[in-house]
Amino acid sequence: MSLETLDSGQEHIASAISDEVVIELSKVNKWYGEFHVLKDIDLTVYKGERIVICGPSGSGKSTLIRCINRLEEHQQGDILVNGVTMDTNLKNIDAIRRDVGMVFQSFNLFPHLTVLENCTLAPIWVRNTPKAEADRLAMQLLERVKIPEQAAKYPGQLSGGQQQRVAIARSLAMNPNIMLFDEPTSALDPEMISEVLDVMVGLAESGMTMLVVTHEMGFAKRVADRVIFMDQGEIVEQNTPGEFFNNPKSDRTKLFLSQILAH
Amino acid sequence: MSLETLDSGQEHIASAISDEVVIELSKVNKWYGEFHVLKDIDLTVYKGERIVICGPSGSGKSTLIRCINRLEEHQQGDILVNGVTMDTNLKNIDAIRRDVGMVFQSFNLFPHLTVLENCTLAPIWVRNTPKAEADRLAMQLLERVKIPEQAAKYPGQLSGGQQQRVAIARSLAMNPNIMLFDEPTSALDPEMISEVLDVMVGLAESGMTMLVVTHEMGFAKRVADRVIFMDQGEIVEQNTPGEFFNNPKSDRTKLFLSQILAH
Amino acid sequence: MAVLEKGSPRRQSRSIIEWLNDERVRSVLYQAIVAIAVIAVARYLFVNTSENLQARGMSSGFDFLSGTAGFSIAWTVLPYEAGDSYFRVYLVGIVNTLIVSLVAIVFATLLGFIMGIMRLSKNWLISKIAAWYVEILRNTPLLLQILFWFLAVFSLLPPPRGSFGLLDMFFLNNRGFYMPAPVPGAGFDYTMIAILLAIAATYAVAVWAKKRQMATGQQFHTFWVGLGILFGLPILVFLATGSPLSFDFAALKGFNFQGGVSVPPAFCALLLALMIYHSAFMAEAVRAGILSVSHGQTEAAYSLGLRPGMTLRLVIIPQAMRAVVPPMISNWMNVVKNSSLAIAIGYPDLVAVYMQTSLNQSGHAIEIVAMVMLFYMSVSLTISMALNYYNKLVQLKER
Amino acid sequence: QQSTLDIVKSRGHLRCQLGTPAPGWYMLSDSGQWSGFDYENCRAVSAAIFGDPDKIEVQSVTSAVRFTAMANGESDMLSRTTTWTLFRDTQLGLDFTTVDFYDGQGFMVLKDAGVNSALELKGATVCVATGTTTELNLADYSRTNGLDIKPVVFEDSNVRDNTFFTGGCDAITNDKSSLASTRAKAPDTTIFKILPETISKEPLGPVVRQNDSQWKDLVMWSLFAMIAAEEYGVSSANIDKVIAETTNPEIKRMFGVEGDLNKGLGVDPKWAYNIIKMVGNYGENYEEFMGEKTVMNIPRDGSPNALWTKGGLLYSPPFR
Amino acid sequence: MAETTQDDVVFRPKPSLPPPPNTVGVVGWLRKNLFGGPFDSLLTIVGVSLIAYVAYSLYQYGIANAVWEADTYRECLDVTKGNGACWAGVSTWMNGYMYGRYPDVEQWRVNLAGVVLAVWLAPFWFPKIKAKILVGMSAVLTFPFLAAHLFLGGEAGLFLQVMVAVAMTLFATVWLNVGASYLGYPSLRVALLRLSGFENKGDHLHKYVLLGAFGVGFVIAFAYQSTWELAAVPTQNWGGLFLTLVISGIGISSALPSGIILALGRRSKMPVIRVFCTAFIELFRSVPLITILFMAVTMMPLFLPVEINPDKLVLVIVAVCIFAAAYMAEIVRGGLQAINKGQYEAAQAMGLNYWKMMTLIIMPQALKVMIPNIVGNFIGLLKDTTLVSIIGLYDILLMAKASGQDGKWLGMHTEPFLFTAAVFFVVCFCMSKYSQHLERTIGGGYGRR
Numbered sequence A, B: 001m002s003l004e005t006l007d008s009g010q011e012h013i014a015s016a017i018s019d020e021v022v023i024e025l026s027k028v029n030k031w032y033g034e035f036h037v038l039k040d041i042d043l044t045v046y047k048g049e050r051i052v053i054c055g056p057s058g059s060g061k062s063t064l065i066r067c068i069n070r071l072e073e074h075q076q077g078d079i080l081v082n083g084v085t086m087d088t089n090l091k092n093i094d095a096i097r098r099d100v101g102m103v104f105q106s107f108n109l110f111p112h113l114t115v116l117e118n119c120t121l122a123p124i125w126v127r128n129t130p131k132a133e134a135d136r137l138a139m140q141l142l143e144r145v146k147i148p149e150q151a152a153k154y155p156g157q158l159s160g161g162q163q164q165r166v167a168i169a170r171s172l173a174m175n176p177n178i179m180l181f182d183e184p185t186s187a188l189d190p191e192m193i194s195e196v197l198d199v200m201v202g203l204a205e206s207g208m209t210m211l212v213v214t215h216e217m218g219f220a221k222r223v224a225d226r227v228i229f230m231d232q233g234e235i236v237e238q239n240t241p242g243e244f245f246n247n248p249k250s251d252r253t254k255l256f257l258s259q260i261l262a263h
Numbered sequence C: 001m002a003v004l005e006k007g008s009p010r011r012q013s014r015s016i017i018e019w020l021n022d023e024r025v026r027s028v029l030y031q032a033i034v035a036i037a038v039i040a041v042a043r044y045l046f047v048n049t050s051e052n053l054q055a056r057g058m059s060s061g062f063d064f065l066s067g068t069a070g071f072s073i074a075w076t077v078l079p080y081e082a083g084d085s086y087f088r089v090y091l092v093g094i095v096n097t098l099i100v101s102l103v104a105i106v107f108a109t110l111l112g113f114i115m116g117i118m119r120l121s122k123n124w125l126i127s128k129i130a131a132w133y134v135e136i137l138r139n140t141p142l143l144l145q146i147l148f149w150f151l152a153v154f155s156l157l158p159p160p161r162g163s164f165g166l167l168d169m170f171f172l173n174n175r176g177f178y179m180p181a182p183v184p185g186a187g188f189d190y191t192m193i194a195i196l197l198a199i200a201a202t203y204a205v206a207v208w209a210k211k212r213q214m215a216t217g218q219q220f221h222t223f224w225v226g227l228g229i230l231f232g233l234p235i236l237v238f239l240a241t242g243s244p245l246s247f248d249f250a251a252l253k254g255f256n257f258q259g260g261v262s263v264p265p266a267f268c269a270l271l272l273a274l275m276i277y278h279s280a281f282m283a284e285a286v287r288a289g290i291l292s293v294s295h296g297q298t299e300a301a302y303s304l305g306l307r308p309g310m311t312l313r314l315v316i317i318p319q320a321m322r323a324v325v326p327p328m329i330s331n332w333m334n335v336v337k338n339s340s341l342a343i344a345i346g347y348p349d350l351v352a353v354y355m356q357t358s359l360n361q362s363g364h365a366i367e368i369v370a371m372v373m374l375f376y377m378s379v380s381l382t383i384s385m386a387l388n389y390y391n392k393l394v395q396l397k398e399r
Numbered sequence D: 001q002q003s004t005l006d007i008v009k010s011r012g013h014l015r016c017q018l019g020t021p022a023p024g025w026y027m028l029s030d031s032g033q034w035s036g037f038d039y040e041n042c043r044a045v046s047a048a049i050f051g052d053p054d055k056i057e058v059q060s061v062t063s064a065v066r067f068t069a070m071a072n073g074e075s076d077m078l079s080r081t082t083t084w085t086l087f088r089d090t091q092l093g094l095d096f097t098t099v100d101f102y103d104g105q106g107f108m109v110l111k112d113a114g115v116n117s118a119l120e121l122k123g124a125t126v127c128v129a130t131g132t133t134t135e136l137n138l139a140d141y142s143r144t145n146g147l148d149i150k151p152v153v154f155e156d157s158n159v160r161d162n163t164f165f166t167g168g169c170d171a172i173t174n175d176k177s178s179l180a181s182t183r184a185k186a187p188d189t190t191i192f193k194i195l196p197e198t199i200s201k202e203p204l205g206p207v208v209r210q211n212d213s214q215w216k217d218l219v220m221w222s223l224f225a226m227i228a229a230e231e232y233g234v235s236s237a238n239i240d241k242v243i244a245e246t247t248n249p250e251i252k253r254m255f256g257v258e259g260d261l262n263k264g265l266g267v268d269p270k271w272a273y274n275i276i277k278m279v280g281n282y283g284e285n286y287e288e289f290m291g292e293k294t295v296m297n298i299p300r301d302g303s304p305n306a307l308w309t310k311g312g313l314l315y316s317p318p319f320r
Numbered sequence E: 001m002a003e004t005t006q007d008d009v010v011f012r013p014k015p016s017l018p019p020p021p022n023t024v025g026v027v028g029w030l031r032k033n034l035f036g037g038p039f040d041s042l043l044t045i046v047g048v049s050l051i052a053y054v055a056y057s058l059y060q061y062g063i064a065n066a067v068w069e070a071d072t073y074r075e076c077l078d079v080t081k082g083n084g085a086c087w088a089g090v091s092t093w094m095n096g097y098m099y100g101r102y103p104d105v106e107q108w109r110v111n112l113a114g115v116v117l118a119v120w121l122a123p124f125w126f127p128k129i130k131a132k133i134l135v136g137m138s139a140v141l142t143f144p145f146l147a148a149h150l151f152l153g154g155e156a157g158l159f160l161q162v163m164v165a166v167a168m169t170l171f172a173t174v175w176l177n178v179g180a181s182y183l184g185y186p187s188l189r190v191a192l193l194r195l196s197g198f199e200n201k202g203d204h205l206h207k208y209v210l211l212g213a214f215g216v217g218f219v220i221a222f223a224y225q226s227t228w229e230l231a232a233v234p235t236q237n238w239g240g241l242f243l244t245l246v247i248s249g250i251g252i253s254s255a256l257p258s259g260i261i262l263a264l265g266r267r268s269k270m271p272v273i274r275v276f277c278t279a280f281i282e283l284f285r286s287v288p289l290i291t292i293l294f295m296a297v298t299m300m301p302l303f304l305p306v307e308i309n310p311d312k313l314v315l316v317i318v319a320v321c322i323f324a325a326a327y328m329a330e331i332v333r334g335g336l337q338a339i340n341k342g343q344y345e346a347a348q349a350m351g352l353n354y355w356k357m358m359t360l361i362i363m364p365q366a367l368k369v370m371i372p373n374i375v376g377n378f379i380g381l382l383k384d385t386t387l388v389s390i391i392g393l394y395d396i397l398l399m400a401k402a403s404g405q406d407g408k409w410l411g412m413h414t415e416p417f418l419f420t421a422a423v424f425f426v427v428c429f430c431m432s433k434y435s436q437h438l439e440r441t442i443g444g445g446y447g448r449r
């Protein structure tokens, strides 16, 4: 988790935050059985904003972003995504999921489909894109993540870094306006981490709204508009990276930062 | 693969090579089906000599040392180990294996036996050593590889570096006069590599005849009496480490060295 | 240890001990011993058998196959009369075995899928019911289950006079299940042609729909349209040509229903028992297969916006099949083998008519048992060949 | 080759093959005891050889394997409802001894089916047991009379009978004696009718292995002894008295009081005495297992199973 | 930046609140598991009615209308009119269903053998006991002889007597070992040495002490067993559940060694051996057990010389063993395939020969992987042994049939079948649960971190 992971320069990438709200969580509560995992979460994300979420293991980071595309169901409070309320209405859920892409720690590529088919599956079946069109788009995206030559291979034949890049391309193929990342680099070997972070930096440069759960503090410093620190199901502190790293407010944050930067 | 891996000083360890031949390969040829994997290999190893074998992947390094204790059968040429001819005679094979220890890349410890039992199995069943005696010897060896306190654990409970050290102790328990190492550190995390190399250096200091397949060039420089470079089933070049690294003869060797030291 | 000269002790004459220590010699020796032992045992058995046959005045050879069997068989698919030969009995038995096994395989597979999916249902009650279904069926002997279906269900159906009837066309009673038999009239050929055309057309529509989707992205309700064509076209032609098909309805005459097509209760009971027993095993295969696809796959599909149905069809099932099919196919094999228990309730399968009745009548034990084994082995070989082929087909590409 | 008698003697007991339990013929009680009409034959032979009717190891096997179990020497004799046919006598390595029960195959139907003759069974479904001559007879009968009968074949007689009771067959066919036992199992025994036709001859009797005539003689004459005893009025109850009082030289020869008829058989002179004393004569056995007081309830008078003196077919050659 | 300063906001986690009431507790559970949606609710209602109907019918037949005491089946019928069960017959015949025709006065021998086996294997479940493999091996290898002698009775040959004595000695050894462990000795071996005072004398003397102790035990056992006078009970009289367990027990325990040999043969590098083993396995796996049984009873006698007429039970057991071995071979092969090649190579490189490698390294690992499958196989075999009733062996199923032919209970067949089914279900279900438990506990491996 060294700050040197990104070899290119360290200056912060300019952001283009509009004042359009794309995600709004208010008083969101969630329980697993008796266990209170999200406590009164309030969070507003503006269009084009890039948010990094960090916090100790088990603090509810994954749960939080998984609530945003309804991989988990929250029990209290409201979640609005792109103005659509997250409730039990299947139409709403579909609409939200179409606009929100997600990248998982363990890639979750479909092993029975080629890389290209992985990227065209959703456009063809959800967006009714013609195949030729979908293929073209997918190839563009694969070029963007720098692996166009792997299009015909199966996921099992790729290295971890390549697989994660395919996963990003696959999400982008649905042309989402929000991307969620859940520890996208933590299953990777050190050499491969930078490959994937490079792609994510590129994405940030293009103005995508991003929520990233990660412990890559170099990435956070360089890309994030806001860093959110969670513990025990709460948002303890949120701030710009500069303030967050240099001037943390809460004692909990300080403790966490001292641990994570000790490596 | 950096030369800094060994923290202790870099001066070459004095060797005590006698002129007694312990391994002699002459015109050894081997095929896998149609594929000619070893081509006319000639190699003489003297008692106490320490040889490092390197070369690109698939060049036949593993195959070569596996022929020396008959894990693979060669088809042409003669192999003599400690004066015993390697042929189809089971007695000879047994005799050779008793004198030759081997350490594998993936440790291959026996997961159903404790560390101590791993080390005493062969002495008890092959050398008919009494159990008490075997236990005593094994504990000595575990001390030598610096993990006597792990004797009662199962391999699954140890880290990779510890496991590899157990594997070395296990081989030594048969009191071999030749040790073969097949990439003993390449399955290890960087921090653990030096643990294992330290043990191997210690072994070298004690005068053991060693054949080591490795890409740890620091180790080669410090320990080897001779470095052998293989490619496409042939021995391309062999020389003292000084000459080999500073003054390689063959183009192929030069290319290889440039790649491996580029990291 | 002296310095050795190259290749010194290689070619010296070797003692017997040394010779015996040679890996290759030993290998040949072991194999020779085994081969000799096997041959000796085979010869011993053969000699004994021929002596025994002679001593007991029993004949051997396959001549009996052309002899008259003399007994009749309750229900056959192939035409058969008591005057037919033993060889005919063999064939009749094979066909009877295959018919009941095939039908059982089809239904057991369907039911297995339903039960396997039920067991994974989020509804606690449903998944528990499925779990107990599997446990109860897997843990009681099939033989008992066959007897149960036969005695406690099919034997308790009403007699022909009180049959359960449906539309006066289908009847179920303790003599079996009766259906109308179609009797094609003049001009029915056209309907047949229409059926073939409809199949071709459905296929064409499917291909076209796929193409269109690929080209324009539009999805098409192939299934419903196909269904329409498949049934609509033949019915139209059928009506247009003046309905040239009559049915031979089963009707109560004398003791029983006459006419129509019928299957005996033993068939129904055996079918049901095999189907239900094996569906339990198949349910397990299905469950394991689906569970073998990690939950991450579902989540990934959902987060791409795929709906549950599509996720199942495009992502989960293709991957699950890889794990489901091999145990499923060996289960099919077991259905065929277990159909031999038909003997307990009098369904005339191969073992019942051939290994039981024919063997009893003719006394040709060796020939008959060998022929029966031959049949089962060919089935098994065919199935395992199919399995290997499938495994090759679906192997995941790895690095 | 050793004779069976020697083997049996040296073994110390008789291996007698019965069928799986069937009422009247061979029945197993909950305490594990065998009894039955056919079982008495075994007891008779045992009594003749050992002077003890219970030195028997019962082998009870399904009909499918009965002949192999005989032919391979597993059983010494087979005493189960086995019909004597030319094929079986000549091609299975077996010898039939004599007939102890004249049976014939018949049909049984429900009374309210309104059937009075087997010839009315056109198109009927008929329950039958597997692997027996019954199956062949039915096929023959159906073919000869153009009845187009559908047989439903069962391995297990309970299953078969139950199928018939619940209406799974229009009729059941079997040896008439067994029809009686089937009827006895029904919840209501009064609703059945046995049709008058007898479609086959079913002579039943013990079977031994071929080519051992001494053994065959012993088994056969043990049976004859029981038949003859009845003919002479000798029963287990009165045998001692009869022997003491009789003047009939045949009886004296038979029971070993005079002569040495036992010599050829290779058994004790009192062999026949033991049989009658310990097992009883034919009539006694019939009464006990087949008679009107039993579940079988098969009347003897006027049937072929009456003594020849009473118009039946049971006839023993002379003991001379 | 790590040090905490005065003006820090101190983080106090918000208290965890209880979840909203409609998501937990009974209501939450019902909502989540039974009435998750309209379709789910419908399924639940259908399911409940189905269960209710089945339960009601079973209750009516099995309890409400059932007759528990009667002397004949006809008495039952008079009461039930066929609408209820006649458990009276089943209870009268219970002894028969359990032991077949095994004489009543001798049945203690069967029970004794069962108890001995249970006690023998009990240390398996004692956490303190080491060398569980040895406990299992000693039971599998020698218990059959003890059991055979107990079951058969009569004159035992010298070999059988010796084996019986060995079995008894080993049994005692197992339990003395348990005793020694709980008295605080590391093992029986050490206990013996300590008690005899030989512990500190030369190592080479130890084995004489141990052998001596075993010898004394053996002599005592031999002397004791030669005083037994057990009446002979021929196999024809064996039956019921007892016979079922004998057949499947022998089948499974012999299947393991022969399955291992076949599997090794099938993986052998020697073509002749490989071909024979493969052919054997495939032949017997591809045909139904019933045909093998038929073959055993109809054809084996033809294959053997006239003088040998093997017991029918022996033939059947041989057939079952062959069948089970073929299946077991495939399980073993699966287990062997799960062991990676490195283990073989490491063993060879250490100089172990083929058999030592197999017994010390490969098999212990493979067996562990195989246990759940072995239990599964045992369940299958146990169920399949019902087929021996078709060829006339008086197992529990044929006894059930026979009880319906008994003069008194003529016509009773449903009840015995139901009873048999229940017995099988209970036995198989327990084993299947046990194997699932094993699968869960074993799977992980050896003390993973």
Ligand SMILES: Nc1ncnc2c1ncn2[C@@H]1O[C@H](COP(=O)(O)OP(=O)(O)OP(=O)(O)O)[C@@H](O)[C@H]1O
Binding pocket: A032, A033, A035, A037, A055, A056, A057, A058, A059, A060, A061, A062, A063, A064
């Ligand atoms: N399905 C579940 N059922 C019950 N508890 C769960 C479930 N999933 C997660 N939890 C618990 O919820 C808490 C938060 O989990 P979450 O995965 O959101 O943490 P996280 O912050 O992402 O941690 P990590 O950095 O380890 O991924 C953890 O304590 C976890 O044990």
Ligand SMILES: Nc1ncnc2c1ncn2[C@@H]1O[C@H](COP(=O)(O)OP(=O)(O)OP(=O)(O)O)[C@@H](O)[C@H]1O
Binding pocket: B032, B033, B035, B037, B055, B056, B057, B058, B059, B060, B061, B062, B063, B064
């Ligand atoms: N069992 C085998 N059958 C066929 N080919 C083999 C087999 N084992 C190895 N080979 C081939 O022989 C060649 C030499 O293999 P070897 O393992 O000796 O290479 P190596 O130099 O040790 O490579 P690496 O550095 O990757 O371990 C390779 O091309 C390999 O593909």
Ligand SMILES: [Mg+2]
Binding pocket: A061, A062, A063, A182
């Ligand atoms: Mg997480």
Ligand SMILES: [Mg+2]
Binding pocket: B061, B062, B063, B182, B183
């Ligand atoms: Mg290698």
